[in-house]
Amino acid sequence: MRLAIIPARGGSKRIPRKNIKDFNGKPMIGWSIEAALESCSFDEVWVSTDDTEIAVVAEKFGAKVPFIRPAELADDHTGTSAVVRHAIRWAQQQQLKPEFVACIYATAPLLQPQMLNQAMQQLQQDPTLDYVFSGCRFSFPIQRALYRTEQGRVQAVDPTSIPKRSQDLAETFHDAGQFYCGRTQSWLDSKAVFSPSSYLYELPQHLVQDIDTADDWLRAELLHQLLLRQL
16 A cells, blocks of 8 residues: 655644645645645545644545544644654554555645656665655755854855865755655654665755745745646
């Protein structure tokens, strides 16, 4: 069994009700659900939520909400892995046997179905992998990053890298925060996602945007509108 889990708690302080706030004509979570379903990579798509309104929206877009997440797993300090492990154990209690489990964020409207399909294929074809997750290349060499003091003065993080050419510095990547496809046992064993046993599925920079502030939201909507015109 291949299972997709979309965590979506009700509380969101910086952007209230972010998971179901309208985003280019649909509740935000609707885009993630549709991408998961259209990828044809999963036998079931579940939403793990503590919020009944989110549950109703999720079911409207075709996801299943087989349980309401316990309050102790829906606070500001609960990590994604704990939520995934809870869903896996619940599935096992129902005599379901997921072999591969993908965690897909509810706030990933730029996610495309083919990305999930290719990531899941990569995971299933390589038995040495624990996870395949979405990542993106930094647009500027992080080795030449700067600190800034309260007075506005600067200091290089790595002074030896400042005079080097960009092409002479190793390329670096960051977590794109869209999906994490893993083996069930890897999730249950709490194996680290960011490790040599994981494969980074690179996304183009124009399809990556954190959404934590009003400015983030606006930029993501503009990128999404451009993407829709190309499809």
